[in-house]
Amino acid sequence: MxxxxxxxxxxxxxxxxxxxxxxxxxxxxxxxxxxxxxxxxxxxxxxxxxxxxxxxxxxxxxxxxxxxxxxxxxxxxxxxxxxxxxxxxxxxxxxxxxxxxxxxxxxxxxxxxxxxxxxxxxxxxxxxxxxxxxxxxxxxxxxxxxxxxHERPGRFDVERADALGVPPGPARGALQRSEPVTLDNGAVVGPA
Incomplete structure (x- = not known):
């Protein structure tokens, strides 16, 4: 704004x-x-x-x-x-x-x-x-x-999320809020 x-x-x-x-x-x-x-x-x-x-x-x-x-x-x-x-x-x-x-x-x-x-x-x-x-x-x-x-989320990079194996849904929402997520394979992906 x-x-x-x-x-x-x-x-x-x-x-x-x-x-x-x-x-x-x-x-x-x-x-x-x-x-x-x-x-x-x-x-x-x-x-x-x-x-x-x-x-x-x-x-x-x-x-x-x-x-x-x-x-x-x-x-x-x-x-x-x-x-x-x-x-x-x-x-x-x-x-x-x-x-x-x-x-x-x-x-x-x-x-x-x-x-x-x-x-x-x-x-x-x-x-x-x-x-x-x-x-x-x-x-x-x-x-x-x-x-x-207040902190505003940046643009979400869908291509990068796909490349890292982050599935669509709540995990991507967490990344958008700057929260790390743990994938099914155990890998932890954090916000860029």
Missing amino acids: DLDVVFIGTSGSTPTARRAPAATLLRRGGERLLVDCGEGTQRQLLRSDVGLVDLEEIFLTHFHADHFLGLPGMLKTFGLRGRELPLTIYGPRGLGELVDALRRIFGRLTFPYEIVELAEGDVLQRDGYELRVVGVRHTGTSIGYALVE
Whole structure:
């Protein structure tokens, strides 16, 4: 599965005329994962070929303003546009309190949402990969995210299996899963 990394904001603590604060979009298949949501993120998404419609998950790394100040405006925009798609917001301990405080700005949300607080060592299992929550050295409660793809089997070489005497069926399935098999003649065949 292809993975695209779209740098939405690459500025430091303040925006510049050409760069917005921190935001990175990961696209994998039909999934859209936004990591951080600095000021101007929704405008940058709208300017790109991504848009806001498909965004289902936001991952915050920490609560410095340059990493989350785009969130209140984005949530308000979702509400004003009649969003119905659920949204999940992930982040370090204290995320629930932060979103509760921000609700004074954007008001009641008209779409379903979930707040998930994470800590170093947490793992979010996905189809074909996992997101590992890692500790980072930064002020306050900060976390990082590592997207780790599950091992994918390579192309099965039928001609080689035939030449080695591996019969069709479960033995070939085991080889495809990188497991060695013992043939009827006692020979052990391992994955290439």
